[in-house]
Amino acid sequence: MGAQFRDKIEETLADREKITDALATGVREALKRHKQAGNPIVVWRDGKTIWLKPEEIQV
Numbered sequence: 001m002g003a004q005f006r007d008k009i010e011e012t013l014a015d016r017e018k019i020t021d022a023l024a025t026g027v028r029e030a031l032k033r034h035k036q037a038g039n040p041i042v043v044w045r046d047g048k049t050i051w052l053k054p055e056e057i058q059v
Helices: 003-014 016-037
Strands: 041-045 048-052
Touching: 003 016
Parallel strands: none
Antiparallel strands: 041 048
């Protein structure tokens, strides 16, 4: 891997806000797709795993 690519990767990884925004966008998209496809998801609530029906998924 070239130095210019390594520098760009380090610069991107140093931007916590950018990483947080990208992760939040990815999660939102995944939830939306599960809901649209009619697939349930699993969440962690009060120390337990809970299955949510597609209609219960809040996007």
